[in-house]
Amino acid sequence: WWKSVEPAPKDPILGVTEAFLADPSPEKVNVGVGAYRDDNGKPVVLECVREAEKRLAGSTFMEYLPMGGSAKMVDLTLKLAYGDNSEFIKDKRIAAVQTLSGTGACRLFADFQKRFSPGSQIYIPVPTWSNHHNIWKDAQVPQKTYHYYHPETKGLDFSALMDDVKNAPEGSFFLLHACAHNPTGVDPTEEQWREISQLFKAKKHFAFFDMAYQGFASGDPARDAKSIRIFLEDGHHIGISQSYAKNMGLYGQRVGCLSVLCEDPKQAVAVKSQLQQLARPMYSNPPLHGAQLVSTILEDPELKSLWLKEVKVMADRIIGMRTTLRESLEKLGSPLSWEHVTKQIGMFCYSGLTPEQVDRLTSEYHIYMTRNGRISMAGVTTGNVGYLANAIHEVTKS
Ligand code: LMR
Known part of the structure; x- marks a missing residue:
């Protein structure tokens, strides 16, 4: 053997x-x-997390979560990305599941892409988080790259990026870092995001946002979701990976969320059921404790504002x-x-x-x-x- x-x-x-x-x-x-x-x-360990731990201690069962994870945690998490008053949340157009942090969300999406868009490829920025390559490789989705960083200016190579977006076949999948790009620390400006979004629209590309560092770019999670909000305003159907590893310091708890914005509630139900179907043979259902910590913090206005303060302190x-x-x-x-x-x-x-x-x-x-x-x-x-x-x-x- x-x-x-x-x-x-x-x-x-x-x-x-x-x-x-x-x-x-x-x-x-x-x-x-x-x-x-x-x-x-x-x-x-953030104070808001310590407080949530205290409140939870001894008060919960250890039952399985459903395959899609904690619905409460997922709902609260979607608000951070799509906005508190998002019409897409109200209209139930988002298929979303709890994932094993950002890596798990990216991997689940890559598997979903492979299964339901079998001939497609993923465009990945140069450079990117090294694990992005592993994730789409193991999901057997072919990878292409697009220009991102300019080594001389140590900033964004915007014109080369736009050329690559323009030259990609219509309807391509692109991986975008929503904020605080890893590893370069270089993000497009708001105006550049608007131009990227417009070009994606013209080319009918699909944007998949990895948002592992929400809050670390500006110190304010809402402001850091700007790229996503611009794409939403422009009517894109996007996917998002969210993670609480960094911004809640829940690294080892592995708590995150994958969401896919759909045409209508019926499609969202179908997509969610397929995401669950992908999760079941891999890990059955996601872990409980981290999801409970997140929900405890985000549903309590005092704990949430403490969290926002603590994110800002870190940033x-x-x-x-x-x-x-x-x-x-x-x-x-x-x-x-x-x-x-x-x-x-x-x-x-x-x-x-x-x-x-x-x-x-x-x-x-x-x-x-x-x-x-x-x-x-x-x-x-x-x-x-x-x-x-x-x-x-x-x-x-x-
Ligand atoms: C990093 O880029 O250092 C983090 O996202 C940790 C990791 O899992 O690679």
Whole structure:
């Protein structure tokens, strides 16, 4: 048995955490995985989550959720993406199920796409979250790419993006990051989103939004849903992956939502039943506790406003660290421009460091990050920012 099985390659993101954990150096710094840390470098459980835990403790059964998960959690989650007063929610036009966080939502959609649009492909931005490639590959949906990031400007390559959207065959599927693009921290402006939406309309493309970082771009989840709201205003039928890993800090609870906006309630019922049908042989039904935490927070106005405050605190700490990192590099006399560190948004800075420079940061300074030069700003603290800046300066100066 299994004689031909070779070890799988290390995951480009989670493999970094493994290497970090194995390093005994007291100086080590982990700016690899996108997981929020406080200014002491410690993981954070939000106060609203602690309060929800207290309220739930001992008060619930441990029964199975339905295949589509908690209907209450899903309803509350849809409001965050589609808007509190969304006509689509009222008209029951959205097929939605609870998923195993954002990855689970993307995977379920990819499987749905494969089953019900069998010849289709997915257009994925360059670069993107590395797992997007795995997800659509394992779902056996062929992948195409579209231009997104401009390495020289370290910003958006809008004209190349628009060309790719224009040149894609009519009715193509596109994966879009709703906000706080991972790994680049570069989002289209509102005006650019409007143009993208118009072109999608003309080309009859399908937009699938991955919204893993709602709240981390602007500090306000409602504002971060702007891209989606623009597409909705323009009458698109879209799909959305939502996750509470980052914005509620519920990483290990695996709680998220997949939604597909349909023509009418009848189609929504059919699509939902098929999503459930896909989920059943994979994992039967999603986990309970995280969904209960989310519902407890979002249905209580006080807990919800506490959550919104805490999202803003996380987003603001990251923005502050961007400024400090840039200023530290400038003070060290770095001849390079570090403007993009403060221009980019969300959890990540796409630093422009080469894989070789990243390797030096790891081997000489015990600084762990993905080889594409992505720095998780959530791991940068007052205590390590100087050390990080100095190391970046050393590996980039010659
Ligand atoms: C990341 O990009 O670091 C996160 O989304 C964590 C992950 O699962 O890759």
